[in-house]
Amino acid sequence: MKIRALMIPDPISITEKTSIKEAIEIMKVNSIRHLPVAGEGNRLLGFVTLADLKMGLIPSMVAGLTLSDLMIKNPITVDPDSDIEIAAQLIYKHKISGIPVVKKGKLVGIITESDMLRAFIDMMGILRASSRIDVAIGAEPGMLRKAVQIIEEHGAEIVNVGMTPQKTRKKVYSFRLNPCDTGVIKDALEAEGFKVVAAMD
Numbered sequence: 001m002k003i004r005a006l007m008i009p010d011p012i013s014i015t016e017k018t019s020i021k022e023a024i025e026i027m028k029v030n031s032i033r034h035l036p037v038a039g040e041g042n043r044l045l046g047f048v049t050l051a052d053l054k055m056g057l058i059p060s061m062v063a064g065l066t067l068s069d070l071m072i073k074n075p076i077t078v079d080p081d082s083d084i085e086i087a088a089q090l091i092y093k094h095k096i097s098g099i100p101v102v103k104k105g106k107l108v109g110i111i112t113e114s115d116m117l118r119a120f121i122d123m124m125g126i127l128r129a130s131s132r133i134d135v136a137i138g139a140e141p142g143m144l145r146k147a148v149q150i151i152e153e154h155g156a157e158i159v160n161v162g163m164t165p166q167k168t169r170k171k172v173y174s175f176r177l178n179p180c181d182t183g184v185i186k187d188a189l190e191a192e193g194f195k196v197v198a199a200m201d
Contacts, residue, residue, distance in 0.1 A: 003087055004080040006119055007101045007109035013038040016045060016068050023067060024053050034098040036107050037071050044100055044107045046071030077102040080109060084119065087111050123160065130159060131177045133185055134197040136170040144173065150188050156180045172197055 013036040014023055023035055027050050037046035048071045056070045077100050078087050087099055091113050101109035133151070137143050151158060157178040164172040182199040189196050 001084045001119070002080065003078055003082050003084055003101055003111055004109075006084060006115045007080060007111040008115070009109045011036060011100075011107070011110040013042075013107060014048075014067070015039065016066075016071075018067055020053050020056055020065070020067055020070065023048060024050065024057065027053070034110060034112065036100045036110060037067070038107050042107050043105050044075070044077065044102050046073050047075035047098075047100055048072070049097070075100055078111065079103060084116070088116055091116065129179050131156070131180050131182050131199075131201050132174060133177065133182050133189075133199045134164075134172050134174045135189060136172050136195040136197055138170050146192070147173070147175075147189060147194060150192060150194075151175060151177070151185055154185045154188050156182075156185055170195075 012026065012030055012032065014026065016037060016039070018026075018037075027033060027035060033050040035048050036044055037048060039045045046068075048067065052070050056065050076090055076094060076096065078090065080101050080103055090099060091097070098110055098112040100107055101111055135147055137147055148158065156175075157180075159176045159178060162174040162176070164174065179201070182201050186196045186199045
């Protein structure tokens, strides 16, 4: 999936001349926590967060601190045609909550950790009615394929598969299924020597 599919296009932005108080008000009115700072031709100049602005509000009244003093002048950016994994890695690695999306220096969007979470929830099918069965599977060739075959042979349709990293040789695979009776599948898997960690209808 490309960043373009998840980003907020044509985001609300401000200029360097916007006051800190005005920027905070824009964020409050629009329920957002990030604002790109754009110049002529919508070129990205910087990036500010609500937390940074709140910290700078009092100093701005006392010492004349401006938006330009608070903004991140060379923010991390992503290209709209990059894979979503790139943005996720940057957000995780740098402990940031949003990234401007830039094409040839021009601001075209913004992507946030909330957008990532929404995509993850959609991909995992967490909010729709479903069943789940977690199975510990060893590294032996063909074991994952065999588990999938057993699940499908017992009438379940696999929506997606996630894997929990384990320090042991066996990994736990979470199979999210269309609503079904997981008890039958659990019995069939265990009869073939698999360890079923959890099962939820």
